[in-house]
Amino acid sequence: MYRYDQYDQAMVDARVEEFRDQARRRLEGKLTEDQFKPLRLMNGLYLQLHAYMLRVAIPYGTLDARQMEILADIADKYDRGYGHFTTRQNIQYNWIKLEDCADALADLATVEMHAIQTSGNCIRNISSDHFAGAAADEVVDPRPYAELMRQWSSFHPEFTYLPRKFKIAVIASEKDRAAMRLHDIGVRIVARDGEVGAQFYAGGGMGRTPMIAPLIRDFVPIDQFITYAEACLRVYNRYGRRDNKYKARIKILVHELGAAEYIRQVEEEFAHLLSVGVEPPREELARITAYFAPPAFVDGPKTVDRSDPDFALWVDRNTHRHKHDAYVSAVISLKPAGGIPGDATSEQMRVVARLAREYSFDELRVMHTQNLLLPHVRIADLHAVWTALDEAGLGAPNMDTIEDIIACPGLDYCSLANARSIPLAQRISERFAETGRTEVVGELKLKISGCINACGHHHAGHIGILGVDKKGTENYQISLGGSEAEDVSLAKITGPGFDEDGVIAAVEKVTDIYLATRADGERFLDTYRRIGMEPFKEALYG
Amino acid sequence: MADNLGTSPDEVQFRFRDDEPVDHAAVTVDSCCDQTNATAVRIEPGDDARVLLPFLDRLALVEVNFPSFGDGRGYSAARILREAGYAGELRAVGAVLIDQLSHMRRCGFDSFAPDKRLDEEDAARAFATWENVYQRAADARRTIADKRHEA
Amino acid sequence: MKILTGNDLRSGAVTWWNGTGWSLFVDDAVDVGDEAEEILAREEAARRVNVPYAIEATIDAAGHVRPAHIKDRVRALGPTVRRDLGVPTANKTGWDWVI
Numbered sequence: 085m086y087r088y089d090q091y092d093q094a095m096v097d098a099r100v101e102e103f104r105d106q107a108r109r110r111l112e113g114k115l116t117e118d119q120f121k122p123l124r125l126m127n128g129l130y131l132q133l134h135a136y137m138l139r140v141a142i143p144y145g146t147l148d149a150r151q152m153e154i155l156a157d158i159a160d161k162y163d164r165g166y167g168h169f170t171t172r173q174n175i176q177y178n179w180i181k182l183e184d185c186a187d188a189l190a191d192l193a194t195v196e197m198h199a200i201q202t203s204g205n206c207i208r209n210i211s212s213d214h215f216a217g218a219a220a221d222e223v224v225d226p227r228p229y230a231e232l233m234r235q236w237s238s239f240h241p242e243f244t245y246l247p248r249k250f251k252i253a254v255i256a257s258e259k260d261r262a263a264m265r266l267h268d269i270g271v272r273i274v275a276r277d278g279e280v281g282a283q284f285y286a287g288g289g290m291g292r293t294p295m296i297a298p299l300i301r302d303f304v305p306i307d308q309f310i311t312y313a314e315a316c317l318r319v320y321n322r323y324g325r326r327d328n329k330y331k332a333r334i335k336i337l338v339h340e341l342g343a344a345e346y347i348r349q350v351e352e353e354f355a356h357l358l359s360v361g362v363e364p365p366r367e368e369l370a371r372i373t374a375y376f377a378p379p380a381f382v383d384g385p386k387t388v389d390r391s392d393p394d395f396a397l398w399v400d401r402n403t404h405r406h407k408h409d410a411y412v413s414a415v416i417s418l419k420p421a422g423g424i425p426g427d428a429t430s431e432q433m434r435v436v437a438r439l440a441r442e443y444s445f446d447e448l449r450v451m452h453t454q455n456l457l458l459p460h461v462r463i464a465d466l467h468a469v470w471t472a473l474d475e476a477g478l479g480a481p482n483m484d485t486i487e488d489i490i491a492c493p494g495l496d497y498c499s500l501a502n503a504r505s506i507p508l509a510q511r512i513s514e515r516f517a518e519t520g521r522t523e524v525v526g527e528l529k530l531k532i533s534g535c536i537n538a539c540g541h542h543h544a545g546h547i548g549i550l551g552v553d554k555k556g557t558e559n560y561q562i563s564l565g566g567s568e569a570e571d572v573s574l575a576k577i578t579g580p581g582f583d584e585d586g587v588i589a590a591v592e593k594v595t596d597i598y599l600a601t602r603a604d605g606e607r608f609l610d611t612y613r614r615i616g617m618e619p620f621k622e623a624l625y626g
Numbered sequence: 627m628a629d630n631l632g633t634s635p636d637e638v639q640f641r642f643r644d645d646e647p648v649d650h651a652a653v654t655v656d657s658c659c660d661q662t663n664a665t666a667v668r669i670e671p672g673d674d675a676r677v678l679l680p681f682l683d684r685l686a687l688v689e690v691n692f693p694s695f696g697d698g699r700g701y702s703a704a705r706i707l708r709e710a711g712y713a714g715e716l717r718a719v720g721a722v723l724i725d726q727l728s729h730m731r732r733c734g735f736d737s738f739a740p741d742k743r744l745d746e747e748d749a750a751r752a753f754a755t756w757e758n759v760y761q762r763a764a765d766a767r768r769t770i771a772d773k774r775h776e777a
Numbered sequence: 778m779k780i781l782t783g784n785d786l787r788s789g790a791v792t793w794w795n796g797t798g799w800s801l802f803v804d805d806a807v808d809v810g811d812e813a814e815e816i817l818a819r820e821e822a823a824r825r826v827n828v829p830y831a832i833e834a835t836i837d838a839a840g841h842v843r844p845a846h847i848k849d850r851v852r853a854l855g856p857t858v859r860r861d862l863g864v865p866t867a868n869k870t871g872w873d874w875v876i
């Protein structure tokens with residue numbers, strides 16, 4: 085994986101000192117909260133419901149054991165012994181003190197990590213396919229391209245006060261495991277006639293006006309990659325709406341101009357920027373790519389001993405095909421039935437770090453599903469890995485099932501929330517685990533957001549749940565038929581909302597309809613797409 | 627002309643140029659395009675900096691107004707002018723805060739007239755924050771990637 | 778009644794105006810009547826509190842202060858899903874009234 089050289093390290097160190105200085109000026113009263121807020125946000129520091137919250141970037145979701153151990157140490161030293169892994173492959177700490185924050189950032193910097201641009205109206209942490217470098221179906225490893233973008237977007241002098249936040253995802257396979265088209269810019273690295281280039285999508289997003297990004301360029305030659313991205317951003321910075329924060333995302337610009345007009349403006353700016361020359365030297369991509377050379381895989385057994393049914397189930401559910409046939413990628417579920425999706429204790433982080441060191445070439449991933457991943461595990465080692473995970477409470481065999489719920493922090497932590505998300509996730513996962521229906525139902529992506537901002541991706545859930553405020557009490561709307569994958573679609577609301585008990589019963593009813601009507605091999609989403617909304621509505625409200 | 631806009635040289639707190647500053651008021655972008663003799667112009671966030679491109683030769687001062695620090699359109703305006711070869715003074719005025727100075731400098735601003743005078747020491751630190759930079763921008767500094775691959 | 782709440786600037790902890798300072802315990806909150814604006818402006822300027830605001834609340838029979846809005850009730854005790862991390866007073870007043 086990528087390693088900082090003295091330049092990258094100096095940038096991050098300088099940023100820590102800059103932030104230390106900003107925090108000092110705030111504490112001394114030289115900065116008002118209004119002035120300090122954008123500065124702390126650009127260092128990932130929010131003021132949340134109960135305390136300051138620090139969001140740490142995990143670029144394209146990749147980290148090593150040492151980094152994970154520092155994340156654990158920070159949880160113990162400056163927080164309350166745990167962290168929350170997010171859908172954008174970051175980690176959030178919920179109880180950081182302003183006066184400690186610079187120290188926490190300095191600790192992060194010792195392992196080449198930071199919280200730079202994890203919030204604010206700037207280009208955020210670049211996300212990617214969690215199976216990058218391991219997936220059998222990728223054209224290339226997308227991470228070098230994401231790293232090139234990370235450097236370009238870090239402290240970008242022109243794009244620090246954009247109309248609104250800006251999220252980019254980079255993938256390199258037909259399958260989309262990063263919700264690429266629900267990002268402000270989605271990039272797919274492709275190969276045409278042996279030449280590598282980038283396909284650009286722009287104007288996707290969730291939030292209050294969910295939109296799927298249209299294709300804006302089918303092929304950007306790779307030695308013009310950054311220049312093209314710069315053109316996209318410049319047009320947005322100049323013309324994105326600033327009169328209304330709810331209409332300020334690029335999706336609104338692309339929608340209001342129409343994709344064709346946005347494309348025209350980008351092409352014009354692109355031609356201009358090509359003449360200016362903003363592309364990094366070509367050797368830079370080669371330098372970065374060298375860091376992502378595949379580890380030294382060795383041949384070995386390709387099957388496991390399935391005599392232990394619990395282990396066999398975990399292997400079936402939680403492992404993913406690898407480029408090398410003696411390896412798999414193993415998903416570490418942060419979704420124990422009844423647990424808090426995405427939360428991990430410092431102890432669990434250390435277990436995971438140890439396993440990465442021992443069994444996965446010192447590499448870990450954070451998945452956008454709020455799980456962790458050991459990308460390269462020898463099939464021969466799987467039983468040992470599973471045993472250790474199970475002991476640490478990390479062995480739930482539930483990837484992509486209804487227990488694998490994405491839930492935002494909701495009203496338990498978030499000051500923007502209307503309703504709690506986590507208790508729903510806890511009750512639903514518990515109910516399905518107890519009744520044994522998880523296995524029967526199979527793949528079903530359930531996603532919960534505590535308000536319209538959609539941090540829990542509810543628009544992209546096979547079943548989505550949205551918390552709304554009903555005269556001061558929590559209420560939940562259900563929607564069906566969303567997908568963040570290559571078959572991307574936005575979920576549709578079923579009808580009036582439910583209270584907490586009601587929504588749990590409703591989820592069960594919806595899965596009843598699916599089980600009663602599914603054809604062979606159909607997932608929940610397929611059945612919904614075939615039979616439409618009516619039968620579900622009938623069951624819920626009829 | 628009716629407009630009597632802009633900052634006077636006294637209001638400029640930081641200036642990275644040796645020439646004499648323009649000592650008369652700036653005009654709006656619209657008037658600048660109509661008038662043949664204006665040498666100082668003031669860009670508001672909604673103005674398209676590119677309409678000034680035909681007149682760059684006669685301009686000695688372009689002020690870019692930041693009515694609020696969160697409106698970043700002026701950064702693009704500045705770079706666009708420098709990319710087109712504008713060599714006169716480029717002055718950031720309005721809600722110019724300490725933590726924006728280094729980015730503004732990179733976008734081509736070479737003078738600063740903040741609404742509220744900035745602490746000199748904090749500002750000096752801010753201008754010097756980044757010893758190295760990742761992106762090519764209007765200041766023509768050699769980037770980190772350039773340095774990595776020189777030789 | 779009208780009470781004041783905010784976060785401590787240094788630690789970020791949720792605090793409540795008790796008439797002379799900022800307390801961690803919602804039960805210490807006092808009715809500020811029509812002095813809210815004045816206290817908020819003064820305290821924020823002195824950096825004794827960060828982003829404070831006034832809210833409606835009631836006092837129950839046992840003397841407990843109950844913020845009117847669900848969000849402030851959650852703020853008063855801590856995340857409902859991590860009661861182990863709640864404000865210590867939670868053990869005394871129980872959680873039933875929060876949601």
Ligand code: HEM
Nearest residue numbers: 170171172289290291292333492493497498500537538539
């Ligand atoms: C707890 C503090 C959080 C705050 C205050 C917050 C705030 C917001 C806001 C305001 C939006 C809407 C932006 C817009 O539509 O313009 C948003 C969107 C989003 N947030 Fe969060 N969020 C928080 C936590 C999270 C967490 C924990 C995650 C990951 C689990 C997350 C991931 C996202 C995603 C994926 C979106 C939607 C994608 C998009 O922006 O289009 N956020 N967030």
Ligand code: SF4
Nearest residue numbers: 492498501534535539
């Ligand atoms: S969806 Fe709403 S409630 Fe959930 S984290 Fe985002 S802003 Fe908070």
